Amino acid sequence: MNYDVIIIGGGPCGLIAARDIAGQGAEVCVIEKSPEIGYPVKCSGLFSTAGLKQIGVDVSDSLICSTIRGGRFYSPGGEDFLAYSKQDRAVVVERKMFDKELARDAVRAGAKIRLKTTALDIKRNGRVSVRINEVGEEKTISSKLLIGADGAGSQVARWAGIERENKFVSGVQVEVAAADVESDVAEVYFGKSFAPGFYAWILPKGDVFEVGIGSTGGGGETPRELLKRFMAEHPIASKKLDSKSILEFNKGAIPVGGPRDTVSENIMLIGDAAGQTKASTGGGVITGGICARIAADAAISAIEEDNYSQEFLLTSYDQKWRAELEQEFMAHLFMKNIIDSATDPEIDSLFNMLKKEGVPELMTTFTDTDRPLEFIKEVLKKEEILNWAQRFLDIRKELLG
Ligand SMILES: Cc1cc2nc3c(=O)[nH]c(=O)nc-3n(C[C@H](O)[C@H](O)[C@H](O)COP(=O)(O)OP(=O)(O)OC[C@H]3O[C@@H](n4cnc5c(N)ncnc54)[C@H](O)[C@@H]3O)c2cc1C
Structure with a gap:
């Protein structure tokens, strides 16, 4: 069976990409090893209202x-x-039902979802052949483009040679x-x-x-x-x-290590598989979902141009999601690094400073909680806090440019 795009992983990011790709007229198939979309649940289901609009x-x-x-x-x-x-x-x-609604929307847009189907390995030969086990039966399906949306321990990343310590x-x-x-x-x-x-x-x-x-x-x-x-x-x-x-x-x-490389010949990674999570909170549905939408547009461009090369995917996907979110991911990493490095008494003294400087009130004026960069820049204008944070990190190099 041949498709324009195969997506490995029917979590939220794979389903959002499938919805957008099918909605633009391409043939897309989602491979999901679980017998049920949304199960097992591994999530609190906390999503920003601003973020839901963006996905x-x-x-x-x-x-x-x-x-x-x-x-x-x-x-x-x-x-x-x-x-x-x-x-x-x-x-x-309710996260399980949330994923099911995403699946419903993807199917209504024209996507195919194959449940109880595990991707076993891939071969690239101009196209991508994916060996699958579907309800106990081994088969091979193929596509021009493969999207790895297979979560935190992504095998697609390994198969694509996009290895790194996470x-x-x-x-x-x-x-x-x-x-x-x-x-x-x-x-x-x-x-x-x-x-x-x-x-x-x-x-x-x-x-x-x-x-x-x-x-x-x-x-x-x-x-x-x-x-x-x-x-x-x-x-x-x-x-x-x-x-x-x-x-x-x-x-x-x-x-929580921050994003990895996300493209290789005929392959894009999205969501947790690409490390597109917010390191300071662990949330990944909104940021991964935003990147999934960019990947969907890149997939459509690749089909139109009949170009699935790493260079093409680098400019049409990797560079685009980085332009949109990379600095925000760095801001989350910055906060995560502080949690890692500071001792408990140091965090206590930070809390006192934040309260004294009116940061809780400031926090309420920033509406997009997935994108904390501007908020952090504002907080770091307060000299006492900047000096405190400077002890842990080279903030100017890492964040303020
Ligand atoms: C305890 C906890 C709480 C969380 N709370 C929140 C929260 O409140 N808000 C938030 O935004 N994020 C939260 N997250 C993170 C969020 O769950 C993930 O960021 C999100 O699920 C990532 O979506 P994804 O589609 O990239 O991957 P996943 O949701 O992990 O989906 C990957 C899918 O791929 C399938 N798969 C894997 N390998 C194969 C294969 N070889 N063949 C076929 N299918 C395969 C899996 O079965 C799975 O369904 C939480 C995480 C945890 C652990």
């Missing part, structure tokens, strides 16, 4: 569990601040029935003893709550053990949570 998604009201207006941030030593906006900033959606955060999350948390505020907890290298969160999701932890390991505890201890022993969070009311558990790896 062309109008989520059904029935999938929206909560609308979020603010964030309450806790330092390791218990300092806290609230950044609360007058407008809705984000929504928490950094991951392990994310684990449970859904609990009871928590004493405001219905429109996401809570974020920093501290190396509970969430080394990242943070923990409590998220209102309709009448349940998501409690999660991201960690880069350390101390000999598994992420699951860290989460259990966070829920039972964190001096503030444990008092808000009913850890006996767990309804669901999910986990996954989040790439």
Whole structure:
């Protein structure tokens, strides 16, 4: 079976690319190893409202569990601040059903989705042949262009020779029935003893709550053990949570090393496979989705020009998503590096500075939370904070140019 484009991976980024490619008239097929779109869930389903518009998604009201207006941030030593906006900033959606809506839209646009179908390997010979196992039967399908949307541990990246050492955060999350948390505020907890290298969160999701932890390991505890201890022993969070009311558990790896090279002859990578996640938050659906749309346009240009060379894909895809988002990814990496490098007492003193300098109020004036660069530049105009941050990183080189 031949297609114009094969997409390996039916997660949100693969499905967004499929929708846009099929919508422009090309023949596209999505290969998904799972028997069900959206399962297993590895996500909190927190998406900015600004970002959803950018990925062309109008989520059904029935999938929206909560609308979020603010964030309450806790330092390791218990300092806290609230950044609360007058407008809705984000929504928490039922992620499994969210992916299903994306699949529905892709199919309605003309895409084909082959479930329970695993890509086993590829061969390039002017086209790309993909050996697949579809419901127990081995076959080969082929296309002019292949898009790797196969997530954090991308095999397509390996097959394409786009290797590099990647950094991951392990994310684990449970859904609990009871928590004493405001219905429109996401809570974020920093501290190396509970969430080394990242943070923990409590998220209102309709009448349940998501409690999660991201960690880069350390101390000999598994992420699951860290989460259990966070829920039972964190001096503030444990008092808000009913850890006996767990309804669901999910986990996954989040790439936080920043984007990798994303093109090779006949191949583009998108989403987590391309490292297009926000290193400071772990969110990848919006940023990966924006890049998926750029990849879809590049695929259509490649078909029109009948040119699938690495050079063509470099200019039509790689350089375009970099122009749009690379600096924003660097801004997220900058924040992630601070979380990694600063000690708990240093984070406590940063919290005091942020509050003194009015940063929580400033935060509410920036509407696009996926793109923090302008916000960070504004914060770094405050000399005390710039001096503090300068101790950890060469900010001028890394961020301010
Ligand atoms: C605990 C946790 C919470 C998170 N919360 C959020 C959040 O609130 N907001 C947010 O934006 N992001 C969040 N993320 C990140 C988000 O889930 C990812 O960024 C997003 O799912 C990436 O989408 P993707 O399409 O690139 O890859 P994926 O969603 O990983 O999809 C890849 C797909 O490829 C399939 N696949 C892999 N290999 C093959 C193969 N060989 N053959 C066929 N199919 C294959 C997989 O089955 C999978 O369906 C969270 C992650 C974790 C772990």
